Amino acid sequence: MVYDTLFSSDHEQNPKPQMVDTWTVSPDRLVYTFKLRDGLKFHDGTPVTSKDVVASMNRWGKRDGAGKQLMGYTKSLVAKDGKTFEWTLTEPYGLLIDTLAKTGTSIPFVMREKEAMVDPFQQIQEVVGSGPFQFSREEWVPGSKTVYLKFKDYVPRKEPASGHAGGKVVKVDRVEFIWLSDPQTAQSALVTGEIDYLENPAIDFLPMLRATPGIKIEEHPAMGTMGFIQMNHLHPPFNNVKARQALLYLLNNADYVNTISPDKSLQTLCFSYFGCGVAMETDAGSEPYKGAKDIAKGTAAVQGGGLQRRADHDPAGHRPSIHHAGGTCTDAAAAPRGLSEAGRAIDGLGYRRFAARGEGAAGQGAGTFSSPAPPC
Amino acid sequence: MFALRERSRSWLVPAVLAVAALFDPSAAVAQQKVLRVAMHADVRTLDPFWTTQTIASIQAG
Known part of the structure; x- marks a missing residue:
């Protein structure tokens, strides 16, 4: 919604570029050079730069498990110019791109350098990303509703959407996350049309939802959910x-x-x-x-x-x-x-x-x- | 898994609302294409690096 990522995963879990346009890998597989694509802009109107990327990856790499692993192989991560940054490793690490494309928490989102410089063990106070939706803070009511507004300057990739990758083409003006803690209430809200989408409907209610005209049930992710x-x-x-x-x-x-x-x-x-x-x-x-x-x-x-x-x-x-x-x-x-x-x-x-x-x-x-x- | 309505009522706005919007700001909002969703959790934390809550990553990403 709010932030964008350098890479993401398609529906077959293959890493695909998202904010990144092109990249090269040195023959010894130690130096990755990335170039950001054109048109990336934060919700405050400022352009996304490689400095924002470097600061964001450093903050993420101090909290996320896979990020810490990657940073353990990192010799340096530097901005070369406004759109180019270079990631140098201490030894070849074949999971670099896969790690940047991860879709499970914590995802390596790109923030503004200003927020990315905040101590990773302290919460950021401003939510300004470069994704397809802007967070509407004045409409945020914890325990009730969170609102996101279409970011009109977002430039989606040309590729068709696939999983978390591809073009994020927005077809609505506004998304409202309505918090309904009771599964029965949430299911009723869907049936009556008060909401359009229900994540994680309770299994007990599926037969009723299947029998309701206009309700479509889909499995996501396609391989199901696994418990441990x-x-x-x-x-x-x-x-x-x-x-x-x-x-x-x-x-x-x-x-x-x-x-x-x-x-x-x-x-x-x-x-x-x-x-x-x-x-x-x-x-x-x-x-x-x-x-x-x-x-x-x-x-x-x-x-x-x-x-x-x-x-x-x-x-x-x-x-x-x-x-x-x-x-x-x-x-x-x-x-x-x-x-x-x-x-x-x-x-x-x-x-x-x-x-x-x-x-x-x-x-x-x-x-x-x-x-x-x-x-x- | 998720369930969704195949056609959102929010997208079928009578044309009369367009006229009303000229006089009433709330009607302007009503004209928008709005997607209302019920997620598995409430959004209480906004920093997707500070917390590992899945809902924080969903709203962030």
Whole structure:
């Protein structure tokens, strides 16, 4: 919406230039020279320069994991002229372009140098990007509505839109993000025409939405959404290898997908850490997770590990419903065997918060599903 | 996954509103093509580097 990026990913996850026009790579693969395309302008009317880019990448590279990795290979990043900047590496790093094209948080957006110079551990106060929409601060009501206005000076790329790449051709004057925390209310708003688009409709409501004339349901991303269980091996109970082994015996992938989405047409059993239906799909090393549950072995591992029950509890706030279903599923399997409160339904931010507090438990990743009655 | 209305009511504005807009600023807004969306979360943080909230990246990008 507000900011633009140097590169982005098309619908097949291939990196494509966005703000960048052309680039060259030196024969030793250490020096990347980029040139910005014509017509890039911030919402305050000033042109986007390579100084803005350098400052933005430096700020992003201090916070984002992939950015830190890239900066670890960076010898220098300098503006050569108004539209040209040079990225020199200490050794060849084949993921440079892919990293700049990443579409998951935190995305390497280009800000004005003024904001990009702000301490990356402090929030910026002004939102001035060079993307196709301007943030309308005077209309922003946290907890209710966020408004974006078409930026008339935005020059889209010539290529057709594909995934996050290609020409961002704006066909509306204004976009309003309406915050509706209750899924039923959001669904009703779509049906009655109060809103035009609903992200993450609850699974329970899909049959009703499918039967409503004028409503179209699409899957995005096309390969679906993947959930993860991450055991925090630094803190109890999963700092004990017996607890980690026990959890693997007690859980079963199919239980989760049945809980999250009883609709079989939406289910996919996937045993690839990198996701399924993608170039890096592999189920190597996943054999321990593919078998049926072995409650006896799981219980024995808990008892043999001398594990203690945990009494603390994370009060649930608002979270995507897959988290609730997945966390409930983990707890249903683990708690009766002594791994109480093992399954905390959290998103990535929550996981890091728990980790920072030195707390254990298994976090369950992002998704889009819901089920009120977990069968697991 | 998302669901959307295939034809937005906001885009079908009676011509009479165009006349009304000459006298009423709010009617001018009503003439605009507006896309109203309900996202998975509220936008509370605007700095996409400071936070890892997905909604912050969506509104930023």
